[in-house]
Amino acid sequence: MNAKQVVITGLGVIAPNGIGKNQVWENSVAGKNYIQQITKFAVQDWPAQMAGEVRGFAETDFISSRQAHKLDVFTKYAIAASDLAIKDSDIKLNQMNADRIGVYIGNCFGGWTFNDPQLRLLHTNGIDDFSPFVGTAWFPAAPQGEITIKNKLRGHSKTFDSGRASGLTAIGYGARAVLQGRADIILAGGTEGLINPFTFAALCTEGIEEPRHRIAESGVYQPFDRRRNGWVPGEGAAILVLEEYEHAKRREAKIYGEIKGFSDSTVACHPRFLSGQELGLDYTMTEALADADLSQQQIDLIIADGLGTELGDLWEYRAVKKSLDKVYSTVPVTVPKTMTGNLYGAAGALDAFWAAMSIENNTVLPTLNYEVADPLIELNIVHETQRERTINNVMINGRGNGGICASLVIGSVAAMQ
Structure with a gap:
């Protein structure tokens, strides 16, 4: 470290x-x-x-x-x-x-x-x-x-x-x-x-x-x-x-949280495709967790890339399942960008803002329009705002065309002690 x-x-x-x-x-x-x-x-x-x-x-x-x-x-x-x-x-x-x-x-x-x-x-x-x-x-x-x-x-x-x-x-x-x-x-x-x-x-x-x-x-x-x-x-x-x-x-600054871990990767594939199945995101999630020196059980929330396409979401689920195999079905997962649209180049930054504020306020934001579960995706999708929930560590996922993947972990001030 x-x-x-x-x-x-x-x-x-x-x-x-x-x-x-x-x-x-x-x-x-x-x-x-x-x-x-x-x-x-x-x-x-x-x-x-x-x-x-x-x-x-x-x-x-x-x-x-x-x-x-x-x-x-x-x-x-x-x-x-x-x-x-x-x-x-x-x-x-x-x-x-x-x-x-x-x-x-x-x-x-x-x-x-x-x-x-x-x-x-x-x-x-x-x-x-x-x-x-x-x-x-x-x-x-x-x-x-x-x-x-x-x-x-x-x-x-x-x-x-x-x-x-x-x-x-x-x-x-x-x-x-x-x-x-x-x-x-x-x-x-x-x-x-x-x-x-x-x-x-x-x-x-x-x-x-x-x-x-x-x-x-x-x-x-x-x-x-x-x-x-x-x-x-x-x-x-x-x-x-x-x-x-x-x-x-x-300078006695107010601290919202800590950037604890980060990883990015590129899995070579067609420029219009996401990464080859779940491989790239699995790698970045695993590496970001190691960079943060955290166990799977210490991740309290995932803010997902949540592309909203049939294969895009399935591949993200597989990456979550593989990299967080002990907690993938129980850790809360949310996609707040369903409220604003996907800000593309600014999407991950807005997710980081939401992560910092979720930690600050012990609140999990909802995923809008989630009503019918996909039997192929076993994730704990948050579809209503959850208050008074202790959030110490948030993992954020992001992907781009051509196999680009990134994962970031933000931790609380309390977790720094």
Whole structure:
């Protein structure tokens, strides 16, 4: 084990079910469904018309109007979430060494909300009307750059694209950067702004060639249910402040929990497929558990990837059964993203936010729409909010196309003693 410990000292979130930590958590505990008809573009003739949209987001609360028109929405969400996380952590950036503070952000699609209309202009009006900000607005590393510029941070920073596992991967490697002594603080998480015609069309048509990745055209996201028929997209951002424990202790920071274990892997397979059966996720769950130095019985909750497709959920179940063979049928399993849609590159980061808040509040969030058990999946799926349940260690799973898998373990402050 590494002598250092990495703790979570701040949480910032922009999600379909709220702006900020408190609103998102309250609506999550209430178990409300925020997957609705898309309003950001006309979808009357589209095969899928439902998503988790961020609503009520006032961008000028976080970004000047002059700057806002140069940025894509996925960058705006990331800036806002990082501002909220910094405020929540009570970091005094102007009193700290900026060379020791970095930014690790996960994202998959980049800035197509900005780029889509620009490409239309290019092909109809020519280059004269083309925005000079396309290159920087679309660039997947734009959030990382804009956050560091706004906060004058000069520490080790990276952008990760691991599909739906991007946010989880950013947090895992951000924690490792702190453990390795490369930083005292890392702002880590994910962001995605995929509710635009270009990206949504790509997601809708993906299932034509590979049904295992189809969007649920009904808009009903019901992972592990026998009637499951696909996932539902969502948008937003979640950022965690990761801090070296002694550094946090010296400034008397509030601690939500500890990043205890992490593992990721890639099982070579077709780029549209999930990992070869359950092999990749079984590996990352086993390795994350070992990295955390925990027994199977010490995992109190699993926040599953919960893709919501027939084979995707079956393979995740097999991985859970193999890696946690002593407790797989009894440990609570939940998929809170059924309330918001799957935030793709930000999905794992939002799951990490929910994990930290579940530990803080001793509460297990529900999996919506789980009504008919699949006889092939023997998991303890939580379908109603459970309060007053001691949660010391949470395992989070994430997967991406092409065989990408990641698992992260977050532990409680009490478990650190």
